Amino acid sequence: MDENIVLKIENLEKSFKNFKAVDGLNIEVEKGEIYGFLGPNGAGKSTTIRIILSLLKHDKGNVYFFGEKFTNHSRELFSRIGALVEKPDFYLYLSAYRNLKYFSELYGHKFSKNKLYETLEMVGLSGREDDKVKTYSLGMKQRLGLAQALIHDPELIILDEPTNGLDPQGMREVRNLLTDLAVNKGKTIFLSSHILKEVESMATSMAIINKGKTIVEGKVQELLKNSQTHIYIETNNLPNNFNFENNKDIKVIKIEKNNIELEANKNVITSVIDKLRSDNIEIYSVNSVNSLEEYFIQLTGENNVS
Ligand code: ADP
């Protein structure tokens, strides 16, 4: 099997009583990718991640790491994997440094003082390493969790909503750190999120899941490039017979008195404006929404894309 497929999830199924939380999920993550595992709350992301990490039993399907099928006998694979799931627990009366040292040793690793401080610096905790964790904000605890996931230099990093609880500045820092790990250090990162913009800004591939099923999957750039755009144009009164009938790249959704709604690739906006101007029509506003974004807004029932 292909060793470049660092993580493969095959026909995964998991029910809680009669409720199917994961319903035949298939995912393939290539080496060096940042893979965004995107879905609204309740989609089945955390359940899937807990299954991958053997924290939860599944009903059907297989998980492969580095081209090798995971069984109860392949726990040594976990030394090549770092993970951060839900809110990490720490000893509140110990410093970040002491916590990191303690948990590393618990998992059988012994690191030098330098390595421990270096990792804390990498996640942006410099200067606070020796403060008790009880004085930490949620975001700082999240970063300490990241330090714990990264300290043993794993090849594959699995993160469940790693920017949860961070302020915008903290989010940016975590994004930059993860991008650096993938681009400059060859790490593969699988991370879940419920924010499309976040995945767009960082991931190379993504899957959108809902109700335990994959709905869209592919390279982020291609998904965005190929997805159509809704274009809304507000004008002064349009002539009665106004239309775009000669342009086969444009699908007209509606043309009303002073509103035009089109579906097309974004690159036609300029020619649409040219046409309106050549007909002496005044343009008051032009808005465009990517159909992938619109779709995701519908899915989540809220506008969390901006
Ligand atoms: P996400 O992480 O995408 O928000 P989850 O994987 O946490 O979604 O949950 C998926 C669905 O499974 C939700 O409807 C949730 O309520 C349900 N679920 C998760 N864990 C349990 C459990 N231990 N018992 C029963 N239902 C659960």
Ligand code: MG
């Ligand atoms: Mg979750």
